[in-house]
Amino acid sequence: MKYERKISEAVIKRLPRYYRFLEDLMNMGISRVSSKDLSVRTGLNPSQIRQDFYCFGGFGLQGYGYDVESLFNEIKKILGLDTTYNLVIVGAGNLGQALAKHIPQQKKGFKVVGIFDVKSSLLGAKIGDIEIMHIDKLGECIRENNVDIAALTVPGNYAREAAEMVIKQGIKGIWNFAPIELKENPDVVIENIHLIDSLMVLGYKISNK
């Protein structure tokens, strides 16, 4: 789903956080919330929240606050979570296997349809109900399942090659866990998760408190 309004990168990055909190509130049976309450829960300031919601047409009412369910549904629609994204995982090592199990548990509109590797010792093993397949079958899997996203959980020295391969097979988004920087281009968007970078930043901050 393409959303009509242009939303800034900074706002987009906060949307999942709102989405999570509104979902929690719904699960607790809470039907309305003030920007102040949301502020306490999300750690963002209330005027920021009001501004963000205003961006995508979520209007609070003075003395009433926001309607949790309609705001939740609006953000869900903006994030495209009213449909399901199919996803493949390239690299069936520790991280790849963990993601294959973790993503379905989150029930957030992402479905893992294949996990791939080249190591013969891994091929054929089952992760949940998905079998680890040889990378040769990747193109077929992407076409048959209309796959948009590839998670890259390969070692750094294979990452560029793997990225080029999935792009060639028509992938539109790469969720990159390899310790390299991939460049966005008009055909492919990139989200990097550099785990060890984040751990290094944490180490730095501890040492320099």
Place this chain on the structure above:
Amino acid sequence: MKYERKISEAVIKRLPRYYRFLEDLMNMGISRVSSKDLSVRTGLNPSQIRQDFYCFGGFGLQGYGYDVESLFNEIKKILGLDTTYNLVIVGAGNLGQALAKHIPQQKKGFKVVGIFDVKSSLLGAKIGDIEIMHIDKLGECIRENNVDIAALTVPGNYAREAAEMVIKQGIKGIWNFAPIELKENPDVVIENIHLIDSLMVLGYKISNK
């Protein structure tokens, strides 16, 4: 190690990237590099790189560039990677187990000394050479091993409780994988890895290209 100069948060977040690239260059036997070359590799612009390096006293020479090894060692020192940080993992599910295997493979100065859970079906199982222990033993492990960092890989509904517990046991940094926002305070620094948030942002970007 406490670094004397004050370095901005934005620069700190780029340091691990420089560290990785300089390490790659060293491994390839390359002894000097220009900011332009680094720019191509890191995707950052050359003047940004020069400015960052200037911040921590890395001076390039016109027509020569930067000395790879001394720059690498300087960043290593700033990041505190000339010592080893001990780390515990709280939550021995898929992610916790994957991190326990992944971190030692990266050889970046972080050592996993314990992994904890409450589920009796997990206790006693070995992840590499570390046994999954009951959370009751956490405090003892933290004190005995001088542990600074706790990775939280527990479900969202246990995360606050787990965070309070590790803070009480003297942890200085939390590497948080749970889908909640933890507040920094003068005693504890937080680095959040919100995996599914990042996947949602990727989904949004794909749908709105």
